[in-house]
Amino acid sequence: MTEEIGVGMVGHAFMGAVHSHAWRSVHRFFDVPLTPRLAVLGGRDPVRTKDAATKYGWAAVETDWRALVARDDVGLVDICTPGDTHAEIALAALAAGKHVLCEKPLANTVAEAEAMAAAAEEAAGRGVRSMVAFNYRRVPAIALARKLVEEGRIGEVRHVRAVYLQDWLSDPSSPMTWRMRKEKAGSGALGDLGAHIVDAAQFVTGDLITGVSATTETFVRSRPDGDGFADVTVDDAAVFLARFSSGALGTFEATRYALGRKNSMRLEVNGTRGSLAFDFESMNELSVFSADDGSAAGFRRILVTEADHPYVGAWWPPGHLLGYEHTFTHEAADFLTAIGGGVDPAPSFTDGLRVQRVLAAVEESAGQQSTWTMIGDPR
Ligand code: SOE
Secondary structure (H helix, E strand, O other), rough: OOOOEEEEEEOOOOOHHHHHHHHHHHHHHHHOEEEEEEEEEOOOOHHHHHHHHHHHHHOEEOOOOOOOOOOOOOEEEEEEHHHHHHHHHHHHHHHHHOEEEOOOOOOOHHHHHHHHHHHHHHHHHOOOOOEEEHHHHHHHHHHHHHHHHOOOOOOHHHHEEEEEOOOOOOOOOOOOOOHHHHHHHHHHHHHHHHHHHHHHHHHHOOOEEEEEEEEOOOOOOOEEOOOOEOOOOOOEEEEEEEOOOOOOOEEEEEEEEOOOOOEEEEEEEEEOOOOEEEEEOOEEEEEEEEEEEOOOOEEEEEEEEOOOOHHHOOOOOOOOOOHHHHHHHHHHHHHHHHHOOOOOOOOOHHHHHHHHHHHHHHHHHHHHHHHOOOOOOOO
């Protein structure tokens, strides 16, 4: 067995569960230079945290994240909390010399993300690594799309079309959660879902967004909360146009109101020589069109389950599909490999800051109603 690294994870809800799964299994499938030990689980409620630790296999619990960060048996801090605590936990952990994996979006504001990126850069000089958990980069089909673009297989990118559609808020009677409070989540569908497609678009194209024109909406402005109602203070949906530095154009849509769409994260890229299309609900496939094959050939569906496809060789024989949880195992493998190899992993906190700047630009643009050209009386 390779050298162990103690993981201290803060948060034990959905992301905590899926990250626990990754830490438990990564070294059993990937040849990683460090073996994670599930040392400490952090959470505010002692009973719920203890129950989660037992369920997911953590050796100890802490109810104060500061105590978790300070422990000698923790070498890596994994932040799976709502966005309002990312910055303070990450800054403390980096200062204490702990490697940091932080859930997305990196922070709730650009100022926090800037502080985190600066701290990560300084820490890297001390051999302390950090990474943002944009797990969709680790879907084999998306990693393959990146490779094909990098190899020039679709030529110069002209269009990016990205949507992330869920429907869990469509019912106006579904209750208030922290995800609908700005002070907790930073933003709504924009930061939760839009952040993923902005990162995926920049990752696959290898390009950066330079400007946006956006609109957002909060369809249901107050929701049941305990005995009463509470105001929803974030967007329910965000739609925006984007320009990339290469001159490519992008359209983006993030919503929690697309009835029937459970987790449809779709990305299409059109280049001068071909196109690529991906939908997470068929995450083991990538559709590829190549102009070299001629128009009549149409899109070809590649089943991304061959041993030489990104990440796949560690798993099952061809055709034996992977799922959502594998993307987090891939993320853990990449992070441990970077830590062991003494290199900075991607996406870095600076990549996270770049996404944060796009999110902030979307909010700013959406606030500028005056830039709309209105139809007047549309009748
Ligand atoms: C909820 O909308 C959510 O869990 C996101 O927070 C995740 O990042 C996404 O992967 C799935 O949906």
